[in-house]
Amino acid sequence: MNFYYFMMNKQLIYSFRKYLMLLVCICTTLIVQAQTESEVAYREELKAVEAKLREGRFQEGLQLLDDITAKYPEVADIYYAKSLILGQRGNYDEAVQNAALAYDKSKHMFYANHLLELYKSKKDLAKGIELLQDLKVKYPEHEGLNRELLILYAENKQLDQAQKLYGKLTSANPSDTLHLVMSEVYINSKDFTSAKKILTKLDGKTMIPDVYGYLGYIHANENKPKEALAVIERGIKRTNDKSLYLDLADTYKNMGKTEPMYTALKIAFDASEVVFWDKYKFIMGLMNEEQILSDDKMQLLANSLVARHPDILEGQILKGELLWKGGNAAEARSVFLNVVSSNPRYINAWRLVINTDLGLGQADEAIKHGLEGLKYNPNNPQLLYFTSLGFAGKQDYESSKGMLETALNYSENENNYLRSLIYGSLGDLYHELKMENMSDAAYDEAIALDSLNVSALNNYAYYLAVRKKDLEKAADFSKRSIEIEPNSATYMDTYAWVLFQQGEYQEALKWIEEAVKLNKTSAVLLEHYGDILSKLNREKDALVQWQKALDIEIKSESKGSFAKIQQKIKEKKYVE
Template identity: 40%
Template structure:
């Protein structure tokens, strides 16, 4: 018995020793952890203060790293998360900024600044889905701030949550009363829902209150016009004229209504009045001109559009923008000479606008005024020496004058300076270089240039056609030439030049019957047919044994060639020997 008791006693003693030792270890670890927490807290505070100083000194990247270290040491440090939100937003990392702002707000949900910066971040990111939740928190903190309710309604509208947007509008009305802005907002929401009648009703209610600005009248008149109630629109705008005399937007509304009624002259009269108004700025008037060109639903007669463009330039005679816009309008109206004059007027006022030089060179190329392109291209390049588009247009001026070496220099310079991501320009440059190299008998280089153009854009009908035509002239790779020419005609059906190319490729392949079909299409689509088309027609007829008809076409081609100063020796030989001559 005693031995057992002693044994158990010893065990207890040992066990007690173990327990005492373990307790001591736990106590020591707890003390260490407390010490570490204290050290981390002191370190975090020191780092926070350091980050604030760095931020104040403009060392934003360094400050960002410092505050990131703070939140590693103290994940619940709301002020550090707030600082990071500001820094991330400054650095345009809006995703990280949003996370940091929300974390700060979660830690201190009653801090208005935290929710405010979250809203600023979402505004900047245009994150309309996230904005209503943040605005709800701001409304909770400041229930008397009407702007938060309005912004919530608008965010919901932008997110196409129309029902919720209308509910928020009703809340605003109940809390703050119905304002003009509320009517406008609800009108927008109803229109987005496709409820035109409700939108009209909202504006009619607003107009009945005699608002202090003309916007309600304009928008309501526009709805009347769009719903074929033009008489109501005119009557409403007449009422607006009495209240807001000479308001340009009222005049524009009247112009639109009269256009809808098909009364062009009256519409033009109101547009002229609006354009003479100083209340309508130069940019607004330019926008109206461009809109008039694009308005397919209610087109304004081209004569009147041109008249407005002239009035616009006359109203602002010393503004280069007015003349440049006039040039653009005339370009769209396909009145190239007048467009050219307008661009020159603009450059007389200010020679340092690259875009106007580009437009001038483009219109001069369209007119075939290659000498002018060369001259103005040199002037533009003296001001903008490395601009690829100016180099491109100038190169085409030299190409038009058959000054191939100069054309090559300018086009290669343009290629070397072109943005590698600007595929349309690169495609045109390679296509143009293909033409230049071919003219210089650099056939290998020409083929490579066309292939580069087609590789960049497989739908480039111009490069496909020209490459096919020059291969046909050289009687090389005729199968490839036929494929490319066929493809160019599929991409741009009805183009006589492309049809002629296909006819000529087929001719070189010995497929004269099909070639005849295609050359006839080319001639039928031309007004008038060129000497080249007529010569090819005669060549094909000759191969089909229709000698008399062939000679008749060659004679027509020779007469045209003589009239434009082209060489007629080869055509004369064909006529003399009455057969095809290589």
């Protein structure tokens, strides 16, 4: 069974995050900086790079940067810009090369920090350690470098080196911060005993809140929740740091005590001084688990997050997603529209606007907003893709196809997930346009790019079954879709229909009955149920199911299978 429009929209509700926005911001930042330094001659050329990135023409943007580099080979900013773009595209080797050049040209700590982050991303910890050791020669009293070096030694399985450095530093100039970092090294190495030994000496004496948070974590790990609560509460009393209420909430969560957890969260979320991203991480964790708090309480936390940090758009996105989850799609759309008015290059926000339009059954609005987003983000593959869903919702398949084919042309540098979705949707549209060979090829490409593209697996299997073509392949793809989503009535129906076409009527009956248990209001499922019963010579039972299907068709004023179902009832047998 194929519910193309519904399933594609459902599958995309909570997918995709920012990507192109970051690329555009790279050159925007550099240009703003350049405009404050009028003597920098390359500022106009960097604007041209920004324009290419906005259009999704990354390769051309990089080529322009290569040309600028040839003119200004000693400018560190240009190598830094290239490194950022290459890193965002996942080309870490070349990103590191350009970051290293930026640092070599300037020996500035700013570029060193960027290079260090790339080494961490590549898990090239040895190079990171080498860089930090080089920086320590230049900045021997820089405590931050020592802290970072301690952590990298530990991550690189050089705990002995970390311990030697810690001993040397603490003998010369001990500090609570160094003790805290070393305890973190031990915690990450699962040596809780050594970490606890360090932290216990600081308990009740230091004003560093993380000391109490880490001790609470260790007690919780030892299955001592009361001790964990006690040390965190001591930390709150000692430091008056509201961020410790997040540690308190986490401890209550692990104890299964949701009310005190929520009380602690409210205090933390209502405090502007608690870092936004710490709150965001906590609430995102709650969203990704089985329902711990009610939707109303989650919404109140999100509202508080936005009220205390109104300028961080991720908080507004979270608020909107919770509104949508709670069935307030129109209000959620208003929130998302507010985000794109603040930052029209926020691709994920445009995607959410379009999806709420579709969820409200307003395909015209989805198209309008999609085209508006494309004005600010020309040829963006994600926006082209989502806008195509609006046209598909209006059954304007030619326009939808055009959008998807353009998206495909500009998706060369996108991830396989998006490219698979584009190909899968093209498969659906080519089928609607009776272009079956192209449809099959598009589905094959979609599944080759992402073997978990459940919509492509299901729809391809169903259309093959309808055409009675490659039924073994259809059975394989259909079974795989059920393995991915085992509680989908739609996918069970597809598998039942493949079995029907293979003549495996008894096995088909088993699957269609499971599907109907999950969805008793689908005319297509009930019609298939009747078809299978008819093939098993259970004509009376078949008539019952066909009549149910017909009643649903009448109520919904759908003309899809009305005549065919009437014919089956009249002739009291299955009709092709």
